[in-house]
Amino acid sequence: MRTLKHPSREEIQLTDVFHALSDPTRLAIVQNLGDAHEQSCSGLNIPMAKSTLSHHLKVLRDAGLTHTRVEGTHRLMSLRREDLDARFPGLMDVVLRTAPVS
């Protein structure tokens, strides 16, 4: 099975997390994922070219915000809530309870 590279918990940097969240689409993806289980790309319901969406998902993954599991032809995303709460307690609470970007 192909696996994707993810930073370890200790490697997650606050400035990288802020950069990833500074884009309205990426912030919306994180808010959509929320505390839900895994979601597929189509489940995110973001109307956007696949290549653009893939870029945003890579930025989120590289920053340590999301985990992507490859299952066959599907990619299943989830928020790394436990890692983020351990690194920056309270941050995800703020992000998820702020009204989604309009």
Added chain:
Amino acid sequence: MRTLKHPSREEIQLTDVFHALSDPTRLAIVQNLGDAHEQSCSGLNIPMAKSTLSHHLKVLRDAGLTHTRVEGTHRLMSLRREDLDARFPGLMDVVLRTAPVS
């Protein structure tokens, strides 16, 4: 007295705040300001060309993170803690209690 433009509380956007905080120097400035009173540029103790520092301070001001008061030839900065707490409760607590960027 010359006054600088600042966004109103309602105009402060979460993505702009995250963009401003995604740079290690700007994050350090915000953490230096903390809950302190006003600080001058020199008080920030950031070893950097004045023009570069001015740029960073403008990004912070435009995002609504800081307020700059012009007094003669001095500029005095402060964190807009009350506005930020009203817009994004808990965010500044997280930012200020996270260990400064090394």
